[in-house]
Amino acid sequence: MKNTLKDNLANFLNTKAALYEQPDFIADDPISIPHSFSAPQDIEIAGFFAAILAWGNRKSIINSCKRLLQLMDQAPYDFIMHFEEADLKPFVHFVHRTFNATDLFHFFDVLQHHYKIQKQGSLQTAFSKHLQPEDATVEKALVGFRRSFFDGKIFPHYPVRTQKHIATPERKSACKRLNMYLRWMVRSNKRGVDFGLWKKIRPAQLVCPLDLHVARVARHFNLLHRPNNDWQAALELSEQLRMLDPDDPVKYDFALFGLGVIEKF
Known part of the structure; x- marks a missing residue:
């Protein structure tokens, strides 16, 4: 990318990123779910479920998340810390697309093991x-997280379907939803959208959440050449974005998403 073209593209995308990374963005986005809470553990648990359920129509995603949190009495951390088997009955019929109660109960078990045990x-x-501080990306964090989530020594009867x-990058997935979740938790809250709660992961290590809209716009600007929307494509795009802003490359998620979904670029 020639310097002049690179500078012009950076200026354009910086403008778009600033336009969309505003509190007005929150209302129609799944990030509105964790924004309903103020305690850090409530934010990260609500955010985790909002990210995991974030596929399909955004309105249906938000409705499913609200329904789930209502079943937790709007106190996700307290619920995770104290639930017992008898408390799971109200969740038996919970479903969002292919995510159902079987999956949900394993998620509960993993979270309770993490926070309580x-x-x-x-x-x-x-x-x-x-993850190590010198790691270029969060790849090892994503791989390790999934391995722990389905650790047979801790959860010997975990449901295979929940995998x-x-x-995970090990299966060549772009990991769009987990990368989106990490963006929420890691990036600064100075613009009032992301939370900046986590300090052990650097914004520079984040990988851009890659969906069809982001990929389409990225290819238009020659930021992505790989034809498949897989993990290697997510890395390729993130490396290009790092050339535009080495410290905060994933801020351009707002620009690419906004151009693709809102402006129909």
Whole structure:
């Protein structure tokens, strides 16, 4: 990318990123779900479910998340810390697309093990413990997180079907929803959209959430050449974005998403 073209593209995308990374963006986006809470653990648990359920129509995603949190009495951390088997009955019929109660109960078990049994104060460590400060991206964090999520020594009877709901670079997935979740938790909250709760992962290590809209716009601007929307494509795009802003490359997720979904670019 020639310097002049690179500078022009950077200026254009910086403008678009600033336009869309505003509190007005929140209302119609799944990130509105964790914004309903103020305690860090509530934010990260609500955000985790909002990200995991984030496929399909955005309105249906938000409605499913609200329904789930209502079943938790709007206190996700308290629920995770104290639920017992008898408390699961109201969730038996919960479903969002292919995510159902079988999957949900394993998620509950994993979260309770993390917070209550392992006595971890934040979900951050479930990712960051697999990552080194010098790692260029969060790839190892995503791989390690999924392996721990389905650790047969801890969860010997985990449902195999639930594996499809936690993506991993090991299976060449772009990991769009988990990368989106990490963006929410890691990037600064100075613009009032992301949260900046997690400090053990650097914004520079984040990988851009890659969906059809982001990929289409990225290819239009020659930021992505790989034809498949897989993990290698997510890395390729993120590396190009890092050339535009080495410290905060994933801010351009707002620009690419906004251009693709809102402006129909």
